Amino acid sequence: MTDRRQRHVNQALMRIPRRAESTDRSTLATTYVAAGSFSAMLNSEDHQILYGRRGTGKTHALLYLSDVVERAGDVAVYVDLRTIGSAGGLYADSSLSPSTRGTHLLVDTLEAIHEELLTAAMEREFGDPDGLLRAMDTLVDASTAVEVVGEVEAETRLGEKEHSGAGVELSVSTAPRGRISAGQQRTVRAESRLRRTGVEQHRVLFGPLGRALRAVAKAMRPSRLWVLLDEWSSLPVDLQPLLADLLRRSVLPVPGITVKIAAIERRSRFFVPNGNDYLGIEVGSDAASAVSLDDFMIFDHTQNRAQEFFGQLFYNHAGPRLATMMREPPADADAFLGEAFRRGAFAELVRAAEGVPRDAINIAALAAQHANAEPIALADVRNAAKDWYLRDKRNALAVNEPARRTLQLLVDEIVGNRRSRTFVLDQLGYAAYETIDELYDARLLHLLRRGIVDPQHPGRLYDGFAIDYGCYVSLLLVGDQHTRVRDRGGWISSPKGVPPDGFSLSRVAVDLPTLLKGMA
Structure with a gap:
């Protein structure tokens, strides 16, 4: 050649786009490649939560799905939750109560959905276009109601006013008439005043909102409405259950609407207990399934x-x-x-x-x-x-000293002492260490296998991890003598340079509490 x-x-x-949102929809549709049966699961009408770390293709998958359903005659509403309202300002303002921030989040999300629906209503023909516009007006009313919270003071005043004078009344007819009157008149006036002191607050009424969405879905028939919510994990964690609860009460029960949510598993909270009830979405019950791109x-x-x-x-x-x-x-x-x-x-x-x-x-x-x-x-x-x-x-760890220190200790142990890059952790044990999740999210640790059974203790499950390939290679290329292989020059071109990805509980199980005890 x-x-x-x-x-x-x-x-x-070198010119392949790095991010899906910077690429036009037609290109995304033609470049999409499904992993295994993922595409078939994604195209189902079930409500789903799509998990995956950054870079695994969540946005690409949702935009591809949007193109597929539009070509099939349905309506797709794609919402990037990073761009609604003031995600970096109002929602993160800790001086405001969670209810205030959460209500604004609900209103902003509904407004974004309404704008996308309005665009679809103007560009396409539906079975009941007039009914759709009326339903959308009702949707606006239900999602933007305002109430004033504060003191209310009522005041009523009564007053009298007298006046005197004379008058002349003439009328013209076949028999002319006239009347002169004189005297006093009294007028009674009542004045009522209602004064409110407080602030206006938005409120979202789930009942009217659900009825409005049912009317929207009915007017769109036979087209189906797909609501695709991307970047869920960009929202403050304490507000995520509030938005999830809005979806559960007003959107998920509506026939003719399918909801897909893209999120990072360890950075998302869809459910919190609330007395005898709960707030949010119960995965596997309210949302039919959760699909992990990391697993696929x-x-x-x-x-x-x-x-x-x-x-x-x-x-x-x-x-x-x-x-x-x-x-x-x-x-x-x-x-x-x-x-x-x-x-x-x-x-x-x-x-x-x-x-x-x-x-x-x-x-x-x-x-x-x-x-x-x-x-x-x-x-x-x-x-x-x-x-x-x-x-x-x-560089992602530059401002995260605990995660950086955890990675250093794992590298010292796994690469330096064991001359490997794979290891296993007890599932229940590592769940208590947030730095493991942070390293996984940063793609510096990779989960290769879930639920490894210890034959000696069948009730204990392990997950198999690997140190990032690039991290391992950088140690072998530029590390000190403690981590370099003997034949450094020959290794770089040798097919056997990087150890295979295998797991042996007797050799690679890591006692995380002991390893990290110096960080406390």
């Missing part, structure tokens, strides 16, 4: 499936661009991968991505830069994974 053609291939990898993207022992997914992902993005740059572009994903990567390099890139599409795209772009006018080699992938870790992932 000529240098010019290879440069085009590498440039196509754990390919574990099925590496062929992982390579097929990421190969198609790269080709869907790079193929259309190459069609404008080459006379004979690669015909399919296999042909593209054959031109872009040397033997073993693509499999290593899939492993380095740890099941996160955004990391795979960034590592591929950096590897293409390292390769320049050559196909991407194993060494390019490992150097790119190191660069991505040092430039992006490690």
Whole structure:
């Protein structure tokens, strides 16, 4: 292959968009690749919560679903919860009560849904367009009611007024008449005044709101309304159950409406007990199911499936661009991968991505830069994974000293002492350590396997984790003698450089309380 053609291939990898929201809807629809049966589950009419860490493709999945349902004749309302109201101001203002902040959040969310519905009503034809507009007016009234909270003072005044004078009354008819009158008149006036002192507050009435939404759904028939709420975890955690409760009481019970919510599992709170009842959504009951992209993207022992997914992902993005740059572009994903990567390099890139599409795209772009006018080699992938870790992932811990210290202790133990990168933690034990969740959210720890059973203690379950590939590689490339392998020069190009992802409870179980006792 000529240098010019290879440069085009590498440039196509470097130009893949990193974020779904920066890409137009048509491109998102054509580049989407479903992992396993995820697409079929996503397209179901059940209410669902879609979990996944940053970069796993939640936004891409919702926008793809929006395109699918619109083409099927339904109506999709996509709401990015980061952009409604004043998420960074009013909602986070601790000087205001949770009820005040929560009510404003409900009103702002309903307003965003109403605006999207209004756009759909103007652009499309529905079975009952007049009924839809009336229902939307009712929806506005139900979601923007205002009451004044404070003291109310009533005042009534009575007054009299006298006046005297004379008058002349004339009338013209067949028999002319006239009357002169004189005397006094008394007028009694009553004045009533109602004075309120207080502040106006929004209130949301679940009953009228639910009836308005039923009227909206009825007027749209036979089209179905899909409400897609993205970036749920961007909302303050204490307000999330309030919005969830609004959905449970007024939206989820309405026939003809489906709700999908994208959230980060360990940064979301959908349910809180409230006496004998509860506030929010009970996952598995009110919302039919919760789907985890993290679980779907754990390919574990099925590496062929992982390579097929990421190969198609790269080709869907790079193929259309190459069609404008080459006379004979690669015909399919296999042909593209054959031109872009040397033997073993693509499999290593899939492993380095740890099941996160955004990391795979960034590592591929950096590897293409390292390769320049050559196909991407194993060494390019490992150097790119190191660069991505040092430039992006490690910086996420710059202001989080506890998480940074936890990672350091795990690396010292797992990589330094055990010469591995995988380990297991007791499920109940690590739940008490927030720093493990923070490292998982930052994609510095990766959950590879859930519910590992200890044969000696069947009642105890473990989860299998791995130190981030880029973190491990950076230690081997730039670390001290304690963490380097002996043949450092040969390792970078060796297929056996990174230890396999396996679990043995006798060798890799970590006693987290003992490891972290110095942090207390």
